[in-house]
Amino acid sequence: MGCAADPPVWLKDRHGVDIDIEVKEVTDELNIRPLPQDLRGAASTRIARAGQALGYDWFPQPKFIKPERSKQQGKRFNCRANCMLGCRCGAKWNAAEWVDEAVAAGARVREGACVKAVKIENGRFAALEGSIRGVPFTARADTVVLSAGGIGTPRILQNSGLDGAGIGMTMDTTVMIYGASPDKGTGKEPPMTWSCENEDAGYMLSTLTDPWLMYPLAAVRKGIGPALNWLRWSKMLGVMIKLKDDISGGIYPDGKIRKPLTAGDTERLNDAFEVCRRILIEAGAKKSSIFMRPLIGTHPSGTVRIEDLVDIDLKTEIEGLYVCDASVFPEALDRPTVLTIIGFAKRLARHLTSKD
Ligand SMILES: Cc1cc2nc3c(=O)[nH]c(=O)nc-3n(C[C@H](O)[C@H](O)[C@H](O)COP(=O)(O)OP(=O)(O)OC[C@H]3O[C@@H](n4cnc5c(N)ncnc54)[C@H](O)[C@@H]3O)c2cc1C
Numbered sequence: 001m002g003c004a005a006d007p008p009v010w011l012k013d014r015h016g017v018d019i020d021i022e023v024k025e026v027t028d029e030l031n032i033r034p035l036p037q038d039l040r041g042a043a044s045t046r047i048a049r050a051g052q053a054l055g056y057d058w059f060p061q062p063k064f065i066k067p068e069r070s071k072q073q074g075k076r077f078n079c080r081a082n083c084m085l086g087c088r089c090g091a092k093w094n095a096a097e098w099v100d101e102a103v104a105a106g107a108r109v110r111e112g113a114c115v116k117a118v119k120i121e122n123g124r125f126a127a128l129e130g131s132i133r134g135v136p137f138t139a140r141a142d143t144v145v146l147s148a149g150g151i152g153t154p155r156i157l158q159n160s161g162l163d164g165a166g167i168g169m170t171m172d173t174t175v176m177i178y179g180a181s182p183d184k185g186t187g188k189e190p191p192m193t194w195s196c197e198n199e200d201a202g203y204m205l206s207t208l209t210d211p212w213l214m215y216p217l218a219a220v221r222k223g224i225g226p227a228l229n230w231l232r233w234s235k236m237l238g239v240m241i242k243l244k245d246d247i248s249g250g251i252y253p254d255g256k257i258r259k260p261l262t263a264g265d266t267e268r269l270n271d272a273f274e275v276c277r278r279i280l281i282e283a284g285a286k287k288s289s290i291f292m293r294p295l296i297g298t299h300p301s302g303t304v305r306i307e308d309l310v311d312i313d314l315k316t317e318i319e320g321l322y323v324c325d326a327s328v329f330p331e332a333l334d335r336p337t338v339l340t341i342i343g344f345a346k347r348l349a350r351h352l353t354s355k356d
Contacts, residue, residue, distance in 0.1 A: 001084055001192045001208070002065040002092040003336040004032045007343060008199070015330050017312050019343030022350075026342050027062075030093055034060030034193070039067060039077070041189025043181070043237055043283075044207035048194035050282035051205070056275070061195040061206060064093040064338070079190035082211040095338075113137070117159035118144065118321060125320035143352060145314075145322045147345075150300030153327040154251045157304060162316065164309050166251030170302035170332035171259050173243040175269070175295045176208060177276040178219075178236045179285025180229060185209060185236040192240070197335065202244040203272040204334055205279075209238035210293070218293040226291045237285050241272045242298070244334035251303055259297055299337050301326035314348050324348050 004027070011017045026032070034040070040060060048058035065087075067077040073090040083092070103109055115130040119138075128139040146153045154166030187209040195206040210218055212233055220227035229236060245265045249258035261269070277290050304327040306312055314322045324345050326337050333340060 001336070002063045002079075002087070003192050003195075003206075004030075004062045004064050004339045005335040005337075007340040008333060008335065010331075011340070015306055015312070017306065017330075017344075019340070019347050022346035023339055023343040025346065026339060030064060031066070032062050032064060032339070034062050035065060035067070035190060039079075039190060040193035041186060041207070043184055043186045044189050044193045046183075047186070047207050047237060047239060047279060047283045048196075050284075051194075051196055051279045054275075054278055054282055056196050056198070056205075056279070058194050058196045058205075061192050063193075065091045065190070066093070067091055069093075081187045081189075081191055081209045083191055085211060095342075115146075115148065115156055117156060118146075118318070120160065120318055120321075123319060125318050141320075143320050143322065145324050145348065145352075147323075147325045150303050150326040151251055151257065153323055153325055154303040157309075157316075157323075158251070158253055162309070162318070166253075166303050168247040168302065168305075169250050169257075169259060169300060170247055170329060171245055171297040172299035172301070172332055172334055172337075173245045173259070173261065173265065173269070173295055174240060174298040175243075176210060176218075176238045176240050176293050177273060177280065178209070178226070178229065178238050178289075178291060178293065179277075179280035179283075179287075180232050180289035181235050181237045181284045181286070183235065183284060185232075185234055186238045187212065187215075187233055187236060198272075198275075199244075199334070201271060202268045202334065204242040204244075205272070205276065206240045206242070207238065208240040209233075209236055219291075221294045222291055226293070229289065237280055237283055239276045239279060241269065241276060242334055243269055243272065244332045247302055247305075247331070257300075261295075299326060299333065301329045301337065302332060303327040306330045313351050314344065322348060322352075 051058040070077040070089045070091045075089045078089045113132045119127040157165035191208045192206040216230040246262040
């Protein structure tokens with residue numbers, strides 16, 4: 001959704017991980033800021049104002065999105081719910097742009113490579129093993145940084161015989177609450193233009209509607225009434241809940257992923273739902289139309305946690321083997337993850353190059 005969020009303060013306070021300098025560098029380099037007021041959407045702004053009127057601290061969400069980038073590419077800025085299926089108008093910054101820079105500076109990229117495991121010899125990283133389009137390969141280096149994400153990285157570590165990877169995970173369990181409004185809804189507006197962080201209560205809220213075609217697929221699982229609201233999709237107001245979920249479940253060696261809600265998660269979710277319900281009514285939604293779509297997991301993370309399987313420099317117990325992605329989060333981030341992951345990556349790059 002092109003959202004950028006500063007790392008949570010607890011990362012430094014509770015876990016000693018300080019990436020403030022790196023995050024500030026990225027914020028300046030990419031000129032991260034909220035969308036201008038006139039592009040935040042009338043319905044989204046109505047929801048934020050309703051939240052503020054009820055005493056919640058809604059703020060314009062900083063974005064990796066720049067409307068002027070569309071213009072530079074000869075396109076029209078046209079950001080709406082289906083932006084989550086890929087940016088068509090070119091306004092969203094894409095991390096692949098940095099890959100292009102790395103390639104221009106001499107890096108080699110191998111596309112379509114699937115890493116299976118790391119080979120360890122005498123307690124030290126020796127090689128990466130995998131395949132490229134079915135053809136096996138082995139890659140040797142002094143140092144390797146696994147970045148296969150909250151699901152991929154623990155699987156590679158499990159295949160490599162590292163105990164503990166993938167036991168327990170966080171997900172920032174996510175759900176949208178909808179209510180029908182007599183006016184235009186949030187679907188045709190850029191997603192997540194306004195947010196509200198409630199760290200003490202353990203959830204984040206933001207303005208968001210499922211894309212038109214995805215909406216009925218989700219809503220039908222809540223019954224025929226919510227599904228029929230598809231006909232009123234353009235008038236639905238949507239508020240997303242991201243839950244700071246407890247560590248539970250995990251990535252199992254049989255290939256399954258399980259992420260049950262704990263009793264605490266359920267309590268926080270119920271609280272957040274009640275807050276959303278009040279905000280939607282205040283914003284003009286019809287009380288009887290309000291419902292919660294089925295839960296989704298958007299941020300698989302916390303599967304190779306700092307202080308557990310990697311140290312605060314992101315090194316595993318294996319010499320030369322590092323991890324840098326959402327799997328290292330020590331607890332649920334409960335916010336957009338990308339800026340924090342970039343901060344980790346820049347800090348790790350500094351750490352590794354300072355050792356040369
Ligand atoms: C719908 C949606 C919207 C989101 N919007 C935002 C947002 O607005 N802002 C934000 O900050 N976050 C957002 N997120 C979350 C964010 O995209 C992820 O948390 C983040 O990309 C995780 O980064 P990562 O590096 O851990 O993993 P990934 O981005 O998943 O990268 C891991 C990569 O490794 C590859 N891989 C996996 N296994 C292997 C293997 N064995 N061999 C080789 N390659 C492998 C994968 O294909 C993938 O390309 C959103 C998530 C969803 C689902």
